[in-house]
Amino acid sequence: xxxxxxDKSWLRAMPWVFVLIWSTGFIVARYGMPHAPPMTFxxxxxxxxxxxxxxxxxxxxxxxxxxxxxxxxxxxxxxxxHAGYLGGVWAxxxxxxxxxxxxxxVGLQPVLTAxxxxxxxxxxxxxxxxxxxxxxxxxxxxxxxKFGAGSEGDTATWVNLSFAVMALFSITVGTLYxxxxxxxxxxxxxxxxxxxxxxxxxxxxxxxxxxGMNWNGELMGAMAxxxxxxxxxxxxxxxxxxxxxxxxxxxxxxxLVPPCTALIAWFLFSEPITVVTIxxxxxxxxxxxxVVRPAKx
Numbered sequence: 284x285x286x287x288x289x290d291k292s293w294l295r296a297m298p299w300v301f302v303l304i305w306s307t308g309f310i311v312a313r314y315g316m317p318h319a320p321p322m323t324f325x326x327x328x329x330x331x332x333x334x335x336x337x338x339x340x341x342x343x344x345x346x347x348x349x350x351x352x353x354x355x356x357x358x359x360x361x362x363x364x365h366a367g368y369l370g371g372v373w374a375x376x377x378x379x380x381x382x383x384x385x386x387x388x389v390g391l392q393p394v395l396t397a398x399x400x401x402x403x404x405x406x407x408x409x410x411x412x413x414x415x416x417x418x419x420x421x422x423x424x425x426x427x428x429k430f431g432a433g434s435e436g437d438t439a440t441w442v443n444l445s446f447a448v449m450a451l452f453s454i455t456v457g458t459l460y461x462x463x464x465x466x467x468x469x470x471x472x473x474x475x476x477x478x479x480x481x482x483x484x485x486x487x488x489x490x491x492x493x494x495g496m497n498w499n500g501e502l503m504g505a506m507a508x509x510x511x512x513x514x515x516x517x518x519x520x521x522x523x524x525x526x527x528x529x530x531x532x533x534x535x536x537x538x539l540v541p542p543c544t545a546l547i548a549w550f551l552f553s554e555p556i557t558v559v560t561i562x563x564x565x566x567x568x569x570x571x572x573x574v575v576r577p578a579k580x
Contacts, residue, residue: 297520297523297524298524298536300520301517301520301521301524301536302536302539302540302543303543304512304513304516304517304520305513305517305521305537305540306539306540306541306543306544306547307508307512307513307544307547308372308513308517308540308544309376309385309386309544310544310547310548310551311505311508311509311513312372312373312376312505314501314502314504314505315501315502315505315506315509316373316376316377317501318496318497318498318499318501318502319494319496319497319502320377320489320492320493320494320496321370321373321374321376321377321492322370322374322485322488322489322491322492323489323492323494323496324373324496324505324506324509325365325366325369325370325373325481325485325489326482326485326486326489327496327506328506328509328510328514329365329478329479329481329482329485329514330482331506331510332474332478332510332514332515333475333478333479333482335510335511335515336471336472336474336475336478336515337475339471340471340472340475343471345469345471345472346469346472347472347476348468348472348473348476353465353466353468354476356460356464356465356466357465357468357473357476357477357480358476358477358479358480359460359464359480360457360460360461360465360477360480361476361477361478361479361480361481362480362481362484363453363454363456363457363460364453364454364457364458364461364477364518364521365477365478365480365481365518366453366480366481366484366485367449367450367452367453367454367457368450368453368454368457369450369481370446370449370450370485370488371446371447371448371449371450371451371453372385372389372446372447372450374443374446375388375443375444375446375447375450376443378440378442378443378446379440379443380440380443380444380446380447385443385447385450386422386540386541386544388444388447388448388450388451389447389450389451389454389537390419390422390537390540390541391419391451392451392454392455392458392537393415393418393419393537394415394419395451395452395455396455396458396459397411397412397415399455399459410573411573413570413573414569414570414573415570416570417566417567417569417570417573418566418567418569418570419570420563420566420570421542421562421563421564421565421566421567421568421569421570422541422542422563422567423563424559424560424562424563424566458525461522461525461526462525465526467526470519470522470523471519473522474514474515474518474519474522477518478514524536539567539568541567542560542563542564542567542568545560545564
């Protein structure tokens with residue numbers, strides 16, 4: 284009984300732990316991007332993550348995917364969810380797009396997911412549409428104070444906007460692709476296959492970059508958290524959440540990331556939180572609750 288209660292408590296906590304970890308992504312970018320080119324940083328991140336997963340898989344005797352199709356689907360998922368999404372976000376930040384604007388662009392994912400599900404006959408209820416709309420409105424309020432902040436470079440060019448839109452489509456398609464094609468599999472071996480594919484795609488791009496890695500304390504800290512927190516923790520949790528839940532409900536959790544990022548930035552960097560920001564957070568939380576609340580029988 285105690286074990287079952289603990290398992291249920293962990294399952295309930297998983298979405299919120301995921302949001303907290305995922306929200307640190309833009310904070311890591313703020314620390315790391317001034318000292319490294321994006322593709323080189325990500326290639327290092329994928330390689331180090333693989334080196335962490337392999338001994339874990341060997342010691343725990345974790346099973347690898349059994350058929351070629353599953354390996355292929357996981358590889359496609361890795362290109363979308365790691366190389367495409369992370370590559371787009373980090374390239375957009377490096378090209379001058381600030382955290383607020385890039386979070387807003389990627390924050391369109393729940394709406395894009397819901398539109399696709401609705402167009403293909405998926406079940407998106409009227410209440411969930413209302414929640415998606417409220418969540419996106421709250422998201423706009425949260426990041427609105429960053430617009431025009433020249434010190435952060437929250438401006439859009441066709442280059443950085445293209446990178447951000449690539450990230451948006453990559454994570455949206457990746458979420459839907461996993462739900463449709465990827466069979467249940469141990470998250471450790473599944474994530475390792477994805478990372479191998481992402482590394483294979485990212486390394487050639489990294490070799491084209493001319494800027495070097497300045498291995499100072501900020502970059503090493505950003506790399507360590509990217510590997511241990513974001514990849515081993517956040518990406519693994521996202522994989523498990525998509526595997527267990529509906530695509531629209533899981534995607535709606537992304538609405539909570541910018542408000543949570545704003546709180547972390549306030550704590551670490553003393554970035555101000557205004558009344559508008561607080562109102563946006565409340566509206567976002569309400570919208571997500573409408574999306575993920577179970578339907579009444």
